[in-house]
Amino acid sequence: xxxxxxxxxxxxxxxxxxxxxxxxxxxxxxxxxxxxxxxxxxxxxxxxxxxxxxxxxxxxxxxxxxxxxxxxxxxxxxxxxxxxxxxxxxxxxxxxxxxxxxxxxxxxxxxxxxxxxxxxxxxxxxxx
Numbered sequence: 001x002x003x004x005x006x007x008x009x010x011x012x013x014x015x016x017x018x019x020x021x022x023x024x025x026x027x028x029x030x031x032x033x034x035x036x037x038x039x040x041x042x043x044x045x046x047x048x049x050x051x052x053x054x055x056x057x058x059x060x061x062x063x064x065x066x067x068x069x070x071x072x073x074x075x076x077x078x079x080x081x082x083x084x085x086x087x088x089x090x091x092x093x094x095x096x097x098x099x100x101x102x103x104x105x106x107x108x109x110x111x112x113x114x115x116x117x118x119x120x121x122x123x124x125x126x127x128x
Contacts, residue, residue: 010096012075017100018043020092021071027087028063034085041072043106045113047120064118068092070106 023031032044045064050057063069073082075098083091091098112118
């Protein structure tokens with residue numbers, strides 16, 4: 001009435017697209033499982049790293065992008081369910097826009113991460 005009310009609107013487009021979701025730290029796997037339980041396609045790439053545990057070094061899996069995962073969904077239909085899923089902070093946003101991730105980007109990551117684990121290693125050398 002006397003004050004100005006400002007409505008925060010988010011710009012989204014309808015259709016099945018890949019989006020980046022920010023999860024709470026160390027909750028990426030749980031968020032991925034809960035999103036899959038909602039019948040959404042999720043891609044959470046992992047990387048194998050050596051970590052010191054006590055006096056030993058062990059190989060462990062960690063998210064390739066800590067606190068982030070990719071989810072393919074229609075934001076208009078499933079956006080609210082994904083956003084309020086336990087462990088989710090929010091969609092990655094630029095201002096009021098939720099940008100989509102191109103299919104070619106996710107497909108490229110999937111190629112480099114067979115079985116969801118990133119391949120890191122030196123290329124095989126040939127005698128020369």
